[in-house]
Amino acid sequence: MAPPQRNISESKGQWPSGIRRRSLLAGVAALGAAGAIGGTSGCSQVPTADAKDGGHLLERLRAKGSVTLGLAGEQPYSYIGRDGKMTGSSPAIAKEIFKRLGVPKVEPFPTDFGSLIVGLNSQQFDVVAAGMYINPERCAKVIFADPEYQMLDAFLVRKGNPMKLHTYKDIARTGAKMATGVGYAELDYAKEAGVKDISTLPDQLAGLLAVEQGRVDVFVGTAVTVRNVVRQSRTTKAEATAEVTPLVDGKPVIDVGGFAFRTPETALRDAFNRELHKMKKTGELLDLMRPFGFKKDQMTEITAKEKCRP
Template sequence: MAPPARTIRTYNRRQGGISRRSLLAGVAAFGALGAAGCTRVAAEGTVEGGDLLDRLRERGEVKVGIANEPPFGYVDDDGEPTGEAPEVAKVLFGRLGVERITPVPVDFSALIPGLKAQQFDVVSAGMTINPPRCEQVLFADPDFLMLDAFIVAPGNPRNITTYDDIAEQGLTMATGQAYAQIGYAAAAGIPGSKVLILPDQVAGLDAVAQGRVDAFAGTNVTVTGVTEGSDRAEASEPFQPMVDGEPALGAGGFAFRLTERNLRDAFNEELHRIKDSGELLEIVRPFGFTEAEMTDLTAEELCR
């Protein structure tokens, strides 16, 4: 039975689709420390089934780690978790028999450490799936795929369209803590001394508007959302970041401890049901997502 309809606080962005690109091949293996329960710690590199889903059903609550980053996951004015990932979590965990979603806001860089330390049960923050992260957590299949974009000065006077433009002109850029864009910048040859790490995209817009950096890098939906209606900065055209000549795909999803494969698999089953029915798009559309951001990629492909 479907849950009752909910009022969702919307997050606006400019209209326009983003075409999907081919898969970036990588090398990864699952490994890293994970916690199986309250009384023991799994061996290094262990992937186990786990019984967390049963325990979540028993207590009727799941704690979700979010980074307070619109539109992916944040706490609204009423103290409720919302955004693309929490709204998906509400539907999927509801169908798994877990009624209540409790947000645990942390810095983006603390999401994986916090998950492994059992501060919360799942990362619900639109986290990009890539091989280094796959070594530490189990990802569900991605629920979106999108391109990157830059916050730039009005009129984009430096004509910044890719990371290569920043590297070739010797410009400065900013991005968020632990963002995948840090790696994209390094792959393009932008020295670390030219990359400023900021808390979020709002701080990024301020840094660009004040002339402290030439651009702020983020996902297209993040950048277009924060610059909508601003006369201080604008969004560049979306583009596909490249690493070693291959497309680096910005596909994001939910992350689970290595010891909770059963929960991840059950979550994945429900996720595929709402993908196939088209319900996923209807859930995330209020936050600026379109058909162009839907994907049939798998976590296995992205981690490989």
């Protein structure tokens, strides 16, 4: 993902009224603190799977009564709120699906986005719940459930968009200074378009501050991420552009995000998929995701198999 924050009730998944930048900053600080704790004590103790029969992780999680989720601190996908609790669309989905699978408790393990796959495969946590974009490179390292959403990009620019940045080609043509998140897919899209001046920042809040202060001309992220940080911060110095469709080899790309599992754990992935598809059919998935800024046109029937093809 671009794949790569806010304060939503973990139980109800709703935006509090009057959220301000102080709340956003508190959430980011809480993420760092929780990550430091998780690095020493949040490590999953569930053994690795038996690759021969799809693994026994689900049985072990049921016996344990809990599952540990790898989070990346990116709103609206997964992050730690100012109350110190995990929130976001992915934890909300995980909580519901794992409850249906007989695992009543979900626990967070915050980490950097770029460390999620490594952390998963080293058994620091059981599942990546961060809205991670599905692509062939990642599919070579982990297995994905079918995606829960599809997403285009958007730009965070100074108020009035003085450099008229509406496409990646515009960024390249004007020589604008661009920033995005570490490990975000937008890095590759920008390079594909010929953008030269690219830096990385921890999250979209840092991106907003960099744009407001003139340190960069544009911060690039997923459309829902960029729009949410503008809305939550109530900034008067920056704005979100319309959705931007990235191009690869001249062809438009629509990204999709989903949950990632260790490669041997096909039994758990398949059980997760069955519940996910039930929720798509009934509309429950959109109901869970809507409070985090997702809309009906961001729901998708694309499969992980399709996006894993080279």
